[in-house]
Amino acid sequence: MYKLENKTILILSPEGWGAMFLSKHHYAVELAKAGNTVYFLNPPSVLAGSKKIQIRNSGVHENLFFIEHQLAFPFRLRFHAISLFHFFMRGHIRKILRSMPAPVDIVWSFDLLHLYPLDFFDKSSIKVFHPVDEPLQPAALKAAAGADIIFSVTNEILNKYKFCNLPSFFVHHGVSPLFFRENGMVVKNDPVKVGLSGNLLRKDIDRNILLTIIQQNPQIVFECWGSYEVKQSNIGGDTELSGIAFIDTLKSMPNVILHGTAKTEKLAMELHRMDAFLICYDVNKDQSRGTNYHKIMEYMATGKVIISNNVTTFKDYPDYVQMIPERNNNDQLPVLFNKVIRNLETYNDISLQKKRIAFARTNMYDKHISTIANHIGSISKAKS
Template structure:
């Protein structure tokens, strides 16, 4: 699942009847030891309870959201701080585990930044529904292989909301279709985000929203299980 997994990788791959991975980069690494290796990506949990209204802090007209583990090393906090300062009329909403928040005091100085703590899984759909746009701001240039397929992307797509993200290789085709705005260079992030902000009605229109949801529903856990069963049955 993780590019940097190195515990008995060679032996595990060689002795397996079937190798599965979440990105093409990992499959390429596996195939050095086992030709029966396949990229199945991440699954989507489409079993969601009825979405309840989520009470947002702040009072801006436009709301950007991020939900996930805020302690991971891949988040580009320097860029996020610049975005929060550059867009003072936008509220930035963050949810998730954040034991290291004391290391980022400048983030809290911004009146348009709000932190909700770790939310129950059942509250995430309503959190996403309250947003105009969902964000992933990772250090792609530093960790390209590790960030080729963040798990949260499938959750974001399932919400139907527009996504602005640092580059994630596994979803490049969706970026070309306008379902995600992916940015390879942090230097371009502010201008690209500004373009999306000024055209939110277009990026969140029904056909794009439905296409995101459809893509997620094509990758439900049940469908991935069926795919794996076929690989096992057919010997890969």
């Protein structure tokens, strides 16, 4: 049986390492814990220069290393002359691979920007393409070229890569073991506490609906974890006046607490204090198109009820996520929110909490890695 152990794995990510963890960050940690030597390629510096490629220990795990690199050519070529950008990038990738102490067994790409074409890596390496967001740009579809196998968190995304004629598999969003507690279930708080996590600078948050819910429920405390200033974020955000105004409004509301970014360990502990969780994205703007969200598994690990805009992956699982049926607007989300909060004891019944926690446990990263390893094993045999 093929196992993801004692392998050299290079992870390609369009988002750098920072306080906020997405799927690629969690996979890097869990693969390192499994005994692999993992190299996380941070995004390149946008300033042209001759700075050497640097590899350093992450400080997160002894098997996890960061690769820092600065391009010797202008990053803006990506927007104005993509063929020339990739011509230079081919040589840059060769330099990165030569700087690594061992050949790469697996190139694991979360790169929807198509910064690092998989064709540019050694043919002997297994190339995994793992899109976790909707491929909204042509570059995102091209990014699968050169892959040996595709995994994704929604069937909608997988369907968009059918043209590649590659082995493709649905693997749910994962959850770190840090999000589980032996005594995770708690009695109702007074006042009720509702949690939200993620980048508050995202343009796809349904700001009007979220503010409406908060304003209609002054007796509830809304606690938010995630960046609300650009300097806090390693995953970007909206710096336009509308985004700044939204954050200023949240800051002014007496029943809102903005905690800012938090390390995974801290976030996991804090979520367990909540009575319920709220997800409020505009599906029409959402980078996931309302198909699946990484945070759902983290919330579910607490056992508490989740109230959300429509999420297609969970449409047949009402015990897991309470969602509105509409796809085009969230007008009914405040109504659903009030209904759930009025009946919180029912929605947070111990049997339902246990059911949610059990489902989340089946989606821990170590289990996903075992599943992925089985599929990669068939690719490995074909290459050998």
